[in-house]
Amino acid sequence: MNPVNILCKACAGLAFAACLCALTAAGAGAGEESSTDSSGPIAASEFVDIDCARLYVETRGDRADAPLLVWLHGGPGGTERPLFRYFNSDLERRFLVVYYDQRGAGRSFDPDAPAASLTIAQHVTDLDRLIEHLRRRPGRNRILLVGHSWGAALGMLYAKAHPDKISGLIAVAPVISFSEQHRREYAYDLQEATRRGDEDVLRDLREIGPPPYLTPGPMMRLQRVTERYRGVEFQTHNHAAIVARSMLNGLVTPWELFRIVQGNRRSLEAMHQELLAFDMRREVASFQTPIVVFLGRHDRHVDANLAAEYFQTLQAPQKEIIWFEQSAHDIPFDEPQHFNERIVEITQRLKILPEAR
Numbered sequence: 001m002n003p004v005n006i007l008c009k010a011c012a013g014l015a016f017a018a019c020l021c022a023l024t025a026a027g028a029g030a031g032e033e034s035s036t037d038s039s040g041p042i043a044a045s046e047f048v049d050i051d052c053a054r055l056y057v058e059t060r061g062d063r064a065d066a067p068l069l070v071w072l073h074g075g076p077g078g079t080e081r082p083l084f085r086y087f088n089s090d091l092e093r094r095f096l097v098v099y100y101d102q103r104g105a106g107r108s109f110d111p112d113a114p115a116a117s118l119t120i121a122q123h124v125t126d127l128d129r130l131i132e133h134l135r136r137r138p139g140r141n142r143i144l145l146v147g148h149s150w151g152a153a154l155g156m157l158y159a160k161a162h163p164d165k166i167s168g169l170i171a172v173a174p175v176i177s178f179s180e181q182h183r184r185e186y187a188y189d190l191q192e193a194t195r196r197g198d199e200d201v202l203r204d205l206r207e208i209g210p211p212p213y214l215t216p217g218p219m220m221r222l223q224r225v226t227e228r229y230r231g232v233e234f235q236t237h238n239h240a241a242i243v244a245r246s247m248l249n250g251l252v253t254p255w256e257l258f259r260i261v262q263g264n265r266r267s268l269e270a271m272h273q274e275l276l277a278f279d280m281r282r283e284v285a286s287f288q289t290p291i292v293v294f295l296g297r298h299d300r301h302v303d304a305n306l307a308a309e310y311f312q313t314l315q316a317p318q319k320e321i322i323w324f325e326q327s328a329h330d331i332p333f334d335e336p337q338h339f340n341e342r343i344v345e346i347t348q349r350l351k352i353l354p355e356a357r
Contacts, residue, residue: 039063039064039065040063040064041061041062041063041064042059042060042061042063042064042096043059043060044058044059044060045057045058045059046059048129048130048133050103050125050126050129050130051117051122051125051126051129052113052117053103053108053110053113053117053126054108054110055100055101055102055103055108055126055130056100056101056106056107056108057098057099057100057101057130057133058081058098058099059096059097059098059099060085060089060092060096060097060099061092061093061095061096061097062092062093062094063096064096065096065139066094066095066096066353067095067096067142067143067144067167067347067352067353068095068096068097068098068134068140068142068143068144069091069095069096069097069098069144069146069343070098070100070130070131070134070143070144070145070146071084071097071098071099071100071146071147071148071151072100072102072127072145072146072147072148072151072152072154072155073100073101073102073105073148073150073151074148074149074150074151074152075102075105075149075150075151075264075267075268076102076104076105076118076123076150076267076268076271076275077102077104077105077109077118077263077264077265077266077267077268077271078105078149078150078260078264078267079101079102079105079106079107079108079260079263079264080148080332081099081100081101081106081251081252082246082251082252083242083246083332083333084099084332085099085246085251086242086245086246086249086251087332087333087336088332088336088339088340090337090340091340091343091344094344094353095144095347095353096140098134100127100130102123102126102127102151102154103117103118103122103123103126104117104118104263104266104267104270105260105263105264105267106256106259106260106263107256107259108263109259109260109262109263109266111262115266115269115270116270118266118267118270118271119271119274120154120157120271120274120275120278123154124154124157124158124161127154127158128158128161128162128165131143131158131162131165131166132165135165142167142352143165143166143167144166144167144168144169144170144347144352145158145159145166145168145169145170146169146170146172146343147169147170147171147172147174148172148173148331148332149172149173149174149175149302149329150175151172152171152172152173152174152175152293153171153174153175153176153278153280155169155171156169156171156174156280156283156284156287156291157283157284159287159288159289159291160283160284160287163287163288163289166289167289167290167350167352168289168290168291168292168346168347168350168352169287169289169290169291169292170291170292170293170294170343170346171291171292171293171294171307172293172294172331172332172339173294173295173296173299173302173304173307173329173330173331174280174293174302174307175280175302176279176280176281176302176306176307176310177278177279177280177281177306178275178276178278179211179212179276179277179279180279180303180306181301181302181303181306182211182212182213182219182222183210183211184300184303184305184306185222185223185226185231185300185301185302185303186205186208186210186211186222188226188229188231188300188303189201189205189222189225189226189229189231189300190202190205192229193205193225201225201228204221204225205222205225207221208221208222208225212276213276215269215272216265216268216269216272219268220268223301226300226301229300230298230328231298231299231300231301231328231329232299232300232301232328232329232330233328233329233330233333233334234296234298234326234327234328234330234334235326235327235333235334235335237333243257280310281310281313284314285313285314285315286314286315286316287314287315287316287317287319288316288317289316289317290316290317290318290319290350291314291316291318291319291320292319292320292321292322292346293307293308293311293319293320293321293322294322294324294331294339294342295307295308295321295322295323295324295331296323296324296327296328296329296330296331296334297323297324297325297326297327297328298327298328299327299328299329300328300329301328301329302329304323308321318350320346322342324338324339326338
């Protein structure tokens with residue numbers, strides 16, 4: 001759901017970040033591909049114009065002729081591009097990785113854009129236009145979608161609508177039903193707080209109240225409770241250090257952090273009612289493309305068992321569940337090396353990525 005907590009938590013430390021502006025300017029702009037060699041490395045950034053929006057796309061990889069891996073971040077509106085590059089950039093050695101800031105998120109955020117443009121259908125349309133844009137280049141017909149949280153739901157909707165345009169989908173901690181996950185998350189937090197005798201959390205939960213939540217505010221407060229019980233991030237991360245290193249390495253700029261938070265908030269507000277009514281069990285019963293689901297054993301934010309239950313009924317030519325035993329919701333960041341290795345293994349098995357020689 002809201003995957004930008006690592007970045008958001010570090011915003012309080014932005015006073016020192018202003019001193020790093022000069023060091024991070026290289027990560028702020030759009031440019032052209034750094035190599036024209038069809039087999040050489042690629043480092044490119046651009047804005048793609050789609051339906052009155054300029055959507056930011058960054059493409060990186062050691063080989064321009066490698067299969068495409070398109071990241072679909074969570075939220076909606078919660079760009080994870082800096083985190084994906086921080087934790088999972090090893091994938092750039094085997095894939096041509098496309099980091100895509102969805103409409104209303106990150107560098108695609110436009111404060112003047114109408115909130116009505118932020119819909120599930122528009123996100124699916126945007127992704128289709130992006131895929132078509134990527135496929136225009138010769139040899140770029142092997143496309144793997146990897147979506148996290150809301151991004152996994154977006155990828156599933158896209159795979160259902162356009163199975164001929166992708167080679168496979170990896171759904172990481174996918175959202176199945178927003179309203180059902182809120183109920184399960186609240187029930188878990190209440191049970192755990194009661195078991196621990198945690199009066200502070202019990203007081204918070206009484207103030208929040210049980211779902212449904214008519215606005216994003218209570219939902220965000222509930223997530224903070226779940227974070228205390230390691231149901232979002234299972235591993236311990238030094239958020240300030242991650243953001244500082246990300247800025248020093250040009251992955252994110254100080255001024256961009258404010259846009260990330262602003263875009264996430266606006267997307268959640270604009271799409272909240274539509275998301276509450278969304279249920280993947282009604283939307284997608286079968287796929288024509290291979291699908292693999294990554295689930296964190298300790299995910300209490302987007303209940304992993306709900307996704308596992310749904311997946312058992314799903315029809316697909318190839319399907320598989322992989323459990324990450326030391327992860328909660330943020331699997332790519334809880335177990336990055338294991339996550340990266342499994343993606344390579346899966347794509348080799350699906351013949352998207354050739355075996356290493």
